[in-house]
């Protein structure tokens with residue numbers, strides 16, 4: 001919120017005119033909403049599910065993205081590219097990491113990578129609604145909403161961003177609510193959650209952002225169950241992968 005307070009005492013509103021049509025440094029991945037709608041139509045996708053992210057992909061994300069591809073015709077991976085907080089991954093790192101993942105492990109006919117040029121507000125449930133409306137504009141029919149969507153620290157309740165959608169049934173985009181806390185379970189030999197897996201903590205390999213971060217700093221690859229080696233290599237190739 002500090003960014004808003006720094007803007008001074010007054011904000012001006014009114015009719016909008018587009019003066020600058022610059023697509024920025026990632027122009028090839030910055031299609032406008034009318035253009036992504038066109039792409040989805042050309043591909044014959046009747047249903048498109050959006051995946052919001054501000055992170056590099058780990059195995060839990062990939063598993064979730066592929067699960068929803070069983071429900072929808074296409075997947076829009078839609079990372080937010082813009083101002084983030086210190087310690088978050090830099091824009092370029094997120095984009096390159098996803099390109100590596102898609103190239104190695106996705107059916108290219110079913111996935112589309114495009115950026116969302118805006119900034120994170122860390123506004124939890126309200127931002128989840130904003131994220132949904134923006135993805136509807138880009139032509140998506142569904143959006144994945146998980147635990148603590150757009151949250152920060154422990155500020156919001158874990159399922160607040162899921163529950164808020166009950167109050168907005170008229171958004172014209174269907175949230176796919178993914179409840180649960182995910183990890184890789186050695187006994188299940190797959191991505192599992194507290195809703196699916198009966199095994200103990202000793203069998204869990206966590207998708208811990210902190211551990212992944214530490215691995216990157218130490219040049220120590222996380223286990224393949226947590227992150228694809230190709231994705232890790234891309235992240236590690238950046239001298240400074242984090243926002244300072």
Ligand SMILES: [Zn+2]
Nearest residue numbers: 185188197199
């Ligand atoms: Zn298990």
